[in-house]
Amino acid sequence: MSEYAIELEQIKMVYQDAKKNERTVLDNIALCIRKGEFISLLGPSGCGKTTLLRIIADLQKPTAGRVRVAGLEAKQARLSHKYGMVFQTPALLEWRTVLENIQLPLEMQKVPKAERRRRALEQLEIVDLRGYENSYPRELSGGMQQRVGIARALVTEPEILLMDEPFSALDEFTKERLHGDLLRIWRNTGKTIVFVTHNISEAVFLSDRVCVLSANPARLDAVVDIQLPRPREDAVLKTEEYFKTVSYIRDIFEEKYYENI
Amino acid sequence: MKTYKKTLSAALWLICVLIIWELAAYILANVLHDPLAAKKLPGLASIAVSFAQHCKTLCAQAGITVSYAAAGFIIGSLIGIILAVIMSISGLCEKMILPYLLAAQMIPVLGLAPIIFGLFKNIAVSRIVISAYITFFPVSVNLLSGLKSAEENLTAMMRAYAAGKRQLYIKLLFPHAVPYLFTGLKISAPTAVTAAILVDTLSAKDGIGYVIIYTLYGGGTTGQFWPAIIIAALLGLFSFFIISAIEYICVPWKRQSEEVSA
Numbered sequence: 001m002s003e004y005a006i007e008l009e010q011i012k013m014v015y016q017d018a019k020k021n022e023r024t025v026l027d028n029i030a031l032c033i034r035k036g037e038f039i040s041l042l043g044p045s046g047c048g049k050t051t052l053l054r055i056i057a058d059l060q061k062p063t064a065g066r067v068r069v070a071g072l073e074a075k076q077a078r079l080s081h082k083y084g085m086v087f088q089t090p091a092l093l094e095w096r097t098v099l100e101n102i103q104l105p106l107e108m109q110k111v112p113k114a115e116r117r118r119r120a121l122e123q124l125e126i127v128d129l130r131g132y133e134n135s136y137p138r139e140l141s142g143g144m145q146q147r148v149g150i151a152r153a154l155v156t157e158p159e160i161l162l163m164d165e166p167f168s169a170l171d172e173f174t175k176e177r178l179h180g181d182l183l184r185i186w187r188n189t190g191k192t193i194v195f196v197t198h199n200i201s202e203a204v205f206l207s208d209r210v211c212v213l214s215a216n217p218a219r220l221d222a223v224v225d226i227q228l229p230r231p232r233e234d235a236v237l238k239t240e241e242y243f244k245t246v247s248y249i250r251d252i253f254e255e256k257y258y259e260n261i
Numbered sequence: 262m263k264t265y266k267k268t269l270s271a272a273l274w275l276i277c278v279l280i281i282w283e284l285a286a287y288i289l290a291n292v293l294h295d296p297l298a299a300k301k302l303p304g305l306a307s308i309a310v311s312f313a314q315h316c317k318t319l320c321a322q323a324g325i326t327v328s329y330a331a332a333g334f335i336i337g338s339l340i341g342i343i344l345a346v347i348m349s350i351s352g353l354c355e356k357m358i359l360p361y362l363l364a365a366q367m368i369p370v371l372g373l374a375p376i377i378f379g380l381f382k383n384i385a386v387s388r389i390v391i392s393a394y395i396t397f398f399p400v401s402v403n404l405l406s407g408l409k410s411a412e413e414n415l416t417a418m419m420r421a422y423a424a425g426k427r428q429l430y431i432k433l434l435f436p437h438a439v440p441y442l443f444t445g446l447k448i449s450a451p452t453a454v455t456a457a458i459l460v461d462t463l464s465a466k467d468g469i470g471y472v473i474i475y476t477l478y479g480g481g482t483t484g485q486f487w488p489a490i491i492i493a494a495l496l497g498l499f500s501f502f503i504i505s506a507i508e509y510i511c512v513p514w515k516r517q518s519e520e521v522s523a
Binding site for chain 1: 412414415417418420421422423424428432433436437439512513514
């Protein structure tokens with residue numbers, strides 16, 4: 001077994017528009033993500049970071065390149081539930097109650113009913129939503145809905161958690177609270193987390209490493225090691241080192257920005 | 262508060278219509294001295310009396326029409342559902358079927374009914390066929406748009422959790438399309454009843470449409486005409502409310518959200 005949870009080799013993604021013009025969205029991305037690592041894919045909107053995540057998840061096929069997830073081909077990894085995925089919108093089924101939504105991936109795995117329920121309740125506890133098991137998604141706030149999405153991603157106990165800008169639609173207070181929750185879950189489960197975001201501070205606060213992607217086409221400009229101590233509490237947000245790291249990454253983007261002009 | 266205002270507005274409308282009706286009937290009979298006033302526009306009281314008199318027979322006739330309409334409606338819905346599923350699974354089938362469905366809808370029922378009757382030589386079958394014919398199109402088109410309108414991120418989510426095509430349909434697309442299906446059913450139900458009534462008038466020997474046409478031209482039992490018209494109108498409403506009630510039971514997640522927002 002490899003020491004890496006995810007290996008990307010020379011990933012290239014080219015789209016063709018209606019006029020047959022080719023547009024390169026991802027250009028030779030190579031990245032190895034270690035097991036148990038919290039890594040962020042950071043970049044401006046339209047830089048292809050979501051596309052990259054979807055390639056890892058086998059929701060899109062790259063034009064060229066090789067993807068291995070948990071030591072398997074991307075498709076095999078998807079079919080054997082090696083990862084759980086959290087989406088930008090909660091992507092809940094509105095006709096299912098909270099508990100039924102969390103059970104969905106287990107139904108695909110043909111887990112018996114009683115065990116499905118038991119495991120879903122367990123996840124409900126972890127995301128702190130006890131008492132809402134029979135509510136419909138519409139009755140919950142945005143933050144609570146996203147927590148249901150996280151519980152659903154965790155319920156199959158995958159090694160890897162893929163998160164596509166999961167908190168970008170939430171207000172600052174809810175977001176900070178969910179950051180804390182997510183770090184706690186990560187610490188307790190030791191999962192590999194790949195976190196897509198366009199928010200520099202979010203990426204710095206959460207991650208072990210931040211991959212800085214530039215747009216048009218997306219290239220991996222830098223991979224920044226975040227040296228902030230763990231476990232990270234909100235107090236970290238006030239430290240000088242945190243500010244320095246955020247500014248350092250901000251500089252990388254600005255440099256790129258002026259280069260392109 | 263909202264429902265109270267709704268009820269009040271309906272009641273006010275009803276009262277207005279009744280007053281105007283009564284006024285018009287009075288003017289026709291007593292001011293214009295129309296000898297056929299009692300037949301053209303009878304007073305409310307006389308309608309009420311004949312309604313009470315003939316209620317039992319009229320309801321029995323209405324029951325006959327409704328049972329044919331219901332049979333046609335169920336058959337038509339099933340055909341509509343099957344067509345929609347086939348079209349959603351296969352793009353080729355959609356391209357092959359949909360334009361012809363549309364073309365079929367262009368044939369006026371008024372013209373089609375005699376053809377169908379001539380074809381089957383059986384009024385009972387004709388009523389069912391016409392009701393089914395009226396039903397299947399709205400059901401099919403609405404369900405198809407429901408099956409095709411699931412958000413991309415939901416289908417992506419299903420794939421991320423390793424759902425196959427069958428599971429995608431059973432767990433996402435069908436439940437998502439249920440409200441759309443009911444939209445189609447609610448459009449179809451009253452028109453299926455109207456269609457059955459129309460075929461009644463062709464050459465049936467029973468049904469509420471038969472009562473209407475017979476009393477209109479037959480003369481003998483004039484008193485039944487207006488009550489029959491009222492019952493025919495109520496049948497359409499009744500069918501709509503039945504489907505709405507079933508929808509209320511089958512789509513609890515929409516119901517919940519309405520209660521929250523109200």
